[in-house]
Amino acid sequence: MKTNKYRLQSLRIALFSASILLAAGCSGSKEEKAGPAHEEHHHEEEGTVELSAIQYRSVGIGLGAVQPRQLTGLLKVNGLLDVPPQNQVSISVPFGGILKDTDLLQGKWVNKGEVIARMEHPDYIQMQHDYVDAQSQLGYLESEYKRQQELSRENVSAMKTFQKAEADYQSTRSRVEALKQKLSLLNIRAENILKTGILRSIPVVSPISGYVTEVNANIGKFVQPNEVIFEIVDTRHLHVELMVFEKDVPKVREGQQVRFILANESKERLAEVHLIGREISPERTVRVHCHLEQEDKNLLPGMYLKATIETGASQTDALPNEAVVNNGGKYYFFTQLAGEEAHQPSGKEAEADTHEDDEQHGYRFQAVEVGVGVTDNGYTEVILPEGFDRSARNIVLKGAYDLLSAMNNSEEEGHSH
Incomplete structure (x- = not known):
């Protein structure tokens, strides 16, 4: 009796163990089947995106090719x-002096020929005195030169006396002309000195009309020769x-x-x-x-x-602006991969097979990096990758932004897993 009881208990334990092993085997089989599918779903090829048939129709993907177009270069x-x-001048004086007065400020408008400052220095007075003195001597020497010339012609005086008179006259004449030019540099008309007398100060005149942009001296400052006092533009x-x-x-x-x-x-x-x-x-x-x-x-x-x-x-390869997208500072367009043509059912077939179509059909796209040039009249110049088939008609002309968004979302989900 006891023997039969022990045999029955052993049989029950064996059956229970077998059922556990069977369940474990089934569970492992399911995980093995599910594992690869799950991994395949979350490890899509980089730079690609897949749309279901519903998404494809919702986005309204439009395909086409690169077009040669005349684009205006910018x-x-x-x-x-x-x-x-010639419209910007730096004003200075050729002989050093003291700035006596000026009312210039940065931003003030001045006209050509306007007196913008006055300078004074003993050397200016001495230069005018030298001119007046030389001019007076020139009158006497000119008369003496003409007198000796006449006497020499009549052989009354020696040639040496005539030559001395001529040399003195020519030397003084040259000195007068030199002083006249120096005074001209100081904006003084030499002829006026003989009429109005010697000037204590000299005028600084603007050579052009314009705005004062720099004032580099104040009243009472000694200005060195050729030092820039003002700038006018x-x-x-x-x-x-x-x-x-x-x-x-x-x-x-x-x-x-x-x-x-x-x-x-x-x-x-x-x-x-x-x-x-x-x-x-x-x-x-x-x-x-x-x-x-x-x-x-x-x-x-x-x-x-x-x-x-x-x-x-100029004639260049171009795509519509909406076909070229910017992602991370780089430019791309999308191509629909071969064998992924859209299935477009119609009529009763569309109503009956919509669910089945959505489950069975997917459309994959590849992002292609591209260089871009000028943009004109709704088109963008594209510099195609080497070896790209210009005649290919699988470029996404409409819906590129939606594909970029879907691709970025897919990559974010992949990183999160």
Whole structure:
């Protein structure tokens, strides 16, 4: 009896153990089947994105090819406003002196020929005295020269006496002319000294009309010869000075239109390329001189600007703007991978098989990095990767932004797992 009881108990234990092993085997089998599928779902090829049929139709993917188009070239550069050398002057005096008076301040407008300051120094007085003295001697020496010339012609006086009179006259005449030119440098008319007398101070005259930009001396200061006292700029004739990189210089031509915006403005101004520099700076740029279409004396030299040079139309590979997307500072377009053509059922077939279609059909796309150039009239110039088939018609022309968003979301989910 006991033997039968022990045998029955052993049989029950064996059956229970077998059932546990069977359950464990089934569980392991399911995990093995599920594991690879799960891994495949979350490890898609980098740079690709997959859409279901519903997503494909919802986005409205449109395919096409690269198109050759005439695009107007736009060259973006930086620059500043500047003035020609003849419209900017540094004012000084050739002979040192003391600044007696001036009312100039930075920003004041002065006219050409206007007296802007007065200088004084004993040397100015001495120079005028020397001129008057030399001029007086010249009158006497001229009379003596003519008298000796007449006597020499009649052989009344010796030739030596005539030659001495001629030398004295010519020397004094030259001295008078030299003093006259020196006084002219001081803005003094020598002829007026003989009428009005010697001047104690001399005038400093503006050679151009413009705004005062620098005042480097105060009243009572001794100004050294040729030391700059004032700087004046005529801002009515400013020009645009652009810095163009050497690789872009061949695209620039005289007469091309330039559009620019100043750093402190939002409105666009126009200019025209006038001259192209012939020297490359250490920064590998060339200066391009442009004339303003409409001058404005309220503008200031040195203002920074951003400009666009219209370099003309040229034939180039292009895609619609919406087909090219920016991701992390790089540009891409998408291509639909081969064998992933859209299945577009219609009528009753569409209604009956929509669910089945959504489950069975997926559409995969590849992001292709591309270089970009000018943008014009809704199209962007593209520089295709080497070996890319220009005749391919599987480029996504519509829906690229949706694909980029889906690809980024998929990558974020992959990182989170």
